[in-house]
Amino acid sequence: MKKEVSDRELKKIVADFLEMGHVDNIFEMFKRDKSYYCWTGELLDDERFGVRLGITVLFEELKLHCEDDIHLAVDSLCNALKESPPHVRGDAVNILGIIGSEDALVCVRNALEDDSPQVREVAKDVLEECE
Template identity: 50%
Template sequence: MTKISDDEMKKTIADFIEMGHVENIVAMFKQDASYYRYTGDLLADERFMVRMGVVLLFEELVVERPEDIAQAIPFLVPLLAEETPLYVLGEVLTVLGIIGNTEAKEYLRRYIDSPDPQLSEIARYYVLCERWD
């Protein structure tokens, strides 16, 4: 059996998400939690549909596998750097908000007073959201 590289797997996941097959990716993440390591790269994808699909993926996973989703945090943190485009940063904050644990909220708190009103709004919404605590 041929082993698929990480780059090939990330491309496959992104392509499936773009085609609207998020349910297939949910099943993959449920079966193998090591796929959380791709979260940051998927959110950095230039395709809007891929980034939006990752948000949908996490909305499903928070219901079906809430105990697993925090595994994505270490792969999201590098995207909180200043050079990250704002549109990607907004998606990262949204996924951190969906994760919603104490660690994720600590990262979100850093953006409450962001000069960018959209980032500030996302951070405020999820920090004040009590549905996960």
């Protein structure tokens, strides 16, 4: 009998792989199944710095090779700006800047009003770089 892997288990596996530096494996997953993009905000909400750094590296690669698909993460990242700790919000703003679409930049502009001065600073830097 074949056991299905739950989304929760798979998200943990993705995070673990990112922490170990296996961004190439996760890149292939995102390339093959676009439904993973909606997990981006959730994956960023990991206490492990290596996971968050891995997501940034992942999106830099996706921007180069799958630019038509990366907008699929925007809603998830914009939601992370509302519901996450400041370090996650800052990372979300950074990735929205990598995506660089108009809807992503709307969320970055909104982050200029964030409660956290660090998030506001990241948003300011991202907008200066993008505009």
